[in-house]
Amino acid sequence: MSKKAKGKVQSYQDLRSFFERTQKFLLKREFENNLFWEVKRLVLKRGVSGWAGNVFLDGRIVLSGMVTPTGYLLLSSGPRHALLRLVAYAKSKKLKIKGVTGPEQSVDCFCELWNGSVASTGREGKSFMIYSISCRRLPPSPLSLALESVGPGSWPRIQAWTMQFARESIPPIQANALLAVTREMMADGNLFLLRKDGVACGMGGFGRSTPNSLVINEVFVPKEMRRQGHAADLISGLVAKAGQRKVRNCILFSDFEGPSNLYDSLGFVQVGRFVEKGFR
Known part of the structure; x- marks a missing residue:
């Protein structure tokens, strides 16, 4: 398993631009990524958007994320080296997030890299099986x-x-x-x-x-x-x-x-x- 950050983070000021660039990637694992479209709907309805961006490697998206209206970072599935890059980016930009949500493997890996361990996240979280x-x-x-x-x-x-x-x-x-x-x-x-x-x-x-x-x-x-x-x-x-x-x-x-x-x-x-x- 790679311990080195790889890839480049691209952030988007406009949510529509983010989805134009990202939707094809999200559709590859549409069931896991279903919450992205709901967050998009809520953000456009309320008119207040948070951070949204992708990690690219060799010109391809390998990880997507966006901050929800509740202040959580919503993640797609992605490799550890891309999550390591996103953690480094988020800390350098002082991205304010209350927690992380998304596929279990991505969330656990992000929490470990962000806090030093999964257990140190503090509050008990939610867990659901997707069918x-x-x-x-x-x-x-x-x-x-x-x-x-x-x-x-x-x-x-x-x-x-x-x-x-x-x-x-x-x-x-x-x-x-x-x-x-x-x-x-x-x-x-x-x-x-x-x-x-x-x-x-x-x-x-x-x-x-x-x-x-x-x-x-x-x-x-x-x-x-x-x-x-x-x-x-x-x-x-x-x-x-x-x-x-x-x-x-x-x-x-x-x-x-x-x-x-x-x-x-x-x-x-x-x-x-x-x-x-x-x-x-």
Whole structure:
């Protein structure tokens, strides 16, 4: 493993210029890099951008990074020598970051180089397994017909479920922030209820997107309706919905660590682990 920094860092003042130069590289590992497109959307919406740049070696991009609105450095996958170059650049420019997020190997390596060890990052981070599935893998499903788009009239139920979802998440999610995301999903027509025999059994939707994929988000079944197959039907229905929109793939994040995983049984493929680690 190389211990020497290699490559050259190119930073971009304009986010659109960054994506024009970088998107082809990010698409090579689109599932792992899916958060880049969401950060782009948020930055353009808010009009406030942070640092964004690439590490080049022999004229090719080997690592990408950008600072998110929350102050974390989002990384792509990349070799150690490129991460070493980026760490040296960030320290020389006194880049202010609260932590690092991205593929586990990149994050762990960056933290080790930044602080001297992975353990010295301080705060306990988040960790999710990334799953993907081709929308062509599942046959056309009548379950998509059982999903109804959520309207304002269903908001009281959705609000209660969202708050319960936030409490049950590991680590817990800030309820107000999640409610804002849920409202946006509803407004965009990306939030759905699963109904069986007229009874609402769960909710789920699409939280963000990449050029070829939709990210499934907020899959929730209330406690009294669990272990009845509703989550599997909900996810299958969402994949079918995505296929109807001519989307190639679906992506989802899971913090489940048990031996038996619903997503594996539905045909999802494990892409890799996505982590977030905060600095002291």
